[in-house]
Each structure stands twice: as C-alpha cells, then as structure tokens.
Amino acid sequence: MTRIPFKAILAVPALVTTLLCSTPVVQAQETNAAPLPAVELKVAYPNLKLTRPLWLEEAPDGSGRIFVVGQDGQIWIMPKDRNGSEARLFMDMTDRKPHEQSEEGLLGLAFHPQFKTNHKFYIYYTQQLPKRSVISEFQVSAADANKADMDSERQIMEVAQPYWNHNGGCLVFGPDGYLYISLGDGGLGGDPHTLGQSLNFVYSKILRIDVNSRAGRMPYGIPRDNPFVGKKDAEARPETWAYGLRNTWRFSFDRQTGELWAGDVGQDKWEEVDLIVKGGNYGWSDREGFHQYKDRPSGKKWIEPVVEYAHSPALAKESKFPEHGLGLSVTGGYVYRGKKLPKLAGVYLYADFSSGTVWGLRYENGKLISDGVLVKSNPARPITSFGEDQDGEVYVTAFDGRIYEFEEAAPSAAAK
Numbered sequence: 001m002t003r004i005p006f007k008a009i010l011a012v013p014a015l016v017t018t019l020l021c022s023t024p025v026v027q028a029q030e031t032n033a034a035p036l037p038a039v040e041l042k043v044a045y046p047n048l049k050l051t052r053p054l055w056l057e058e059a060p061d062g063s064g065r066i067f068v069v070g071q072d073g074q075i076w077i078m079p080k081d082r083n084g085s086e087a088r089l090f091m092d093m094t095d096r097k098p099h100e101q102s103e104e105g106l107l108g109l110a111f112h113p114q115f116k117t118n119h120k121f122y123i124y125y126t127q128q129l130p131k132r133s134v135i136s137e138f139q140v141s142a143a144d145a146n147k148a149d150m151d152s153e154r155q156i157m158e159v160a161q162p163y164w165n166h167n168g169g170c171l172v173f174g175p176d177g178y179l180y181i182s183l184g185d186g187g188l189g190g191d192p193h194t195l196g197q198s199l200n201f202v203y204s205k206i207l208r209i210d211v212n213s214r215a216g217r218m219p220y221g222i223p224r225d226n227p228f229v230g231k232k233d234a235e236a237r238p239e240t241w242a243y244g245l246r247n248t249w250r251f252s253f254d255r256q257t258g259e260l261w262a263g264d265v266g267q268d269k270w271e272e273v274d275l276i277v278k279g280g281n282y283g284w285s286d287r288e289g290f291h292q293y294k295d296r297p298s299g300k301k302w303i304e305p306v307v308e309y310a311h312s313p314a315l316a317k318e319s320k321f322p323e324h325g326l327g328l329s330v331t332g333g334y335v336y337r338g339k340k341l342p343k344l345a346g347v348y349l350y351a352d353f354s355s356g357t358v359w360g361l362r363y364e365n366g367k368l369i370s371d372g373v374l375v376k377s378n379p380a381r382p383i384t385s386f387g388e389d390q391d392g393e394v395y396v397t398a399f400d401g402r403i404y405e406f407e408e409a410a411p412s413a414a415a416k
Ligand SMILES: [Ca+2]
Pocket: 161, 162, 163, 164, 165, 166, 167, 186, 187
C-alpha cells in the first residue's frame, strides 16, 4: 500500500476530515521553550486563483517578480498589485503533458544564483514512455524578460521512474552555489526494489551537482567535496549528498545558518522532518520515522528525524510526540527569517498536505525546543509548498488554487 495520492485525497474530503482531527497543542519539549506566536494564513492575491500551484519563488534579480509553478506545466509571474486578477504566463509546457498521474508533473523550479546576468533557470518535470523525471536548464527569452525560451532547453539529468509516485521533485541552489535535487525511492510502496539504502542509484537521495561545469561527458560537474567522491565504495553515486530518504517532496536552506531542512514523506504510519547533513543516512526503508520499517541490521547508523507525526490517533500514542497532531503527507517548509513577523524568527515552518495543518518548531544546539500547531487543520486547503521571497517572507501554495502569506493572528483568535 502506498500513501494516498493527491487526487484520492481531494476526492474524499470526508475521510480526510475523519482521519485528521485538529490538535492545536503547543508541545514544549523543554521548560525554557520560546513561545510560538499566534499566526494566521491570509490569501495573498484575493482576486487570483491558479490551477494546482505547488511552488513559489522570487527571481533573484532585483525585479521583485514572484514566480509560481503549476503542476500541469505552467510557470506564472504574479502581479505586482496584490489585488491584480491576472498572472502572466512565463512558461507553458502543458503540451508535453507532465502531469499524467497524481504525483507527476512540473514539480520544481530553481533560479540560477547568477540569474540576473545569465538568465538561466532549472525545472523538474515528468515525462512518459518511458516514465522518467527530467531536470533541465532553460533560459529566458532574449526578446522578452517575462517569457521562457522554450528552445533553450539543456537536459541536465534524466531518471527512469518505475512508478508514478515518490519522485521527489525539489530543486534548490545551496549557499555554496551547487544545485541540490531531491529524488524519492522510485515509488509504488514499501520500497519494493530496496533502493532506499542503496548508494548505487540516484533514488532516495538528495543530490548535489555543479551546473556550471562538466564531468567528462556528463552535462554537469560533481563537487569534489561530495561525501562519496573518491571513497572505497566505487559504485556509490558521486552526486549523493544524503540518502535513505523515502520521498523528500520539499526541502530548503536556512538563509541564516545554511542548515538544510527537509520534509520526508512517510509510508503508512509516520511523517518526518529531517535536518540533512553531508553523507547522512536517514534510514528508509529500514526505518520510518523513529520506528523500524523493514530490517533491523546491526551496526547501521541512521540519523533520526527532528520530529515525527503519526497518520492516526492510535499510532500517535506510540510516538515521542503524542500531542503533535496528525497528517498523511509532510510538506517541508522554511526557517522564517523575514521581517514582518519578528516573533516567528528562527521558527521552522512545515505542514501536512492532506490536513492543511501548519506547524512550527524551534531547534537549537541539537535540541527540539518547541513544536506546535501554528495554523489549524483545514483539509480544504491542501498545502503543496512553502515559498520564500528575497526578503525571507514566507508564502504557502495550496491546491485550492490560492497563494497565502502569514500574518499575526487577530487578538481574539490568539486568545482562543
Ligand atoms: Ca516514481
């Protein structure tokens, strides 16, 4: 059995509502916990609805343009006027039909750090026959800065996909200028080909590559300090940064500390948030969350999650975090470093796709200081991604077609 696909969830809101009761508990792990502020989600563009938005990012070129990705194959530029009713179509690859099944589509976008001068950006999308993930470089049209040049494609990577699901799909440039890519375990359910712990394939990993150089005939370079370069295991994929990840749908870098935070989507029981370190093994499919999944080999070292949450109330009782609240599919977010909400500074924001709950946690010196619900569950607002603008303000994209931003809760709401 696999995780419930996006479409199935949307088709059975009653089931989701039953499964995912809201548990607005702020669970402090330490007595000196810094309180989490009361915040709300506000529709950022009240006159705009988009089709299946799943990523948001501001172009790093000083233009102030906010880009949003749609699963069906569009990239839009949001209007400068928040009351605007039209988004400009920057890229349209709907004719290539990237979105055939629930977890397929145009899934990721990253602007080159020197986008302002080289006009390059990178996307992650699905293609069929054979089923595969494609990561490509594109350039902006020389004639129109608000249009992608569809003829400029340079393929960086193609990954065969045995199944429609667990494709990862997140592309992010790190503070080191390298491109980080998340790939899931290939799919179906329960890691049928035991790819989770294998170093010989790109599945179940976060990869780190250099798009500015070439290794031999490959369309990208391998950073020399990648953890499996020149190691005894000659078969290990040199692109590997971290492994043992089931399906890291979204990850981000803390813009202040450079730490890499990831939400790794679980199988049938546990969702987890991980702090990703170089060469780290995050356990799948020996482990799901803090729990044994398949095997119990001796002497293996996994890095445990920062936090986990359960799929059901009965399971939650077995968790280290019984009061956390539930969900079915974690959406990793950002450590908030914006200015609008000073009380949220340093809080890692994350959510559940199916319940629509937003949580925040503080993690200091290797310890979880606080973790709790920031925005109560709302299955009618399936949260696909968080997005960050150049000022560090954080947004949310959801399959209700809306883009949200955070604001301080009204005093009445905060008192509830
Ligand atoms: Ca797959």
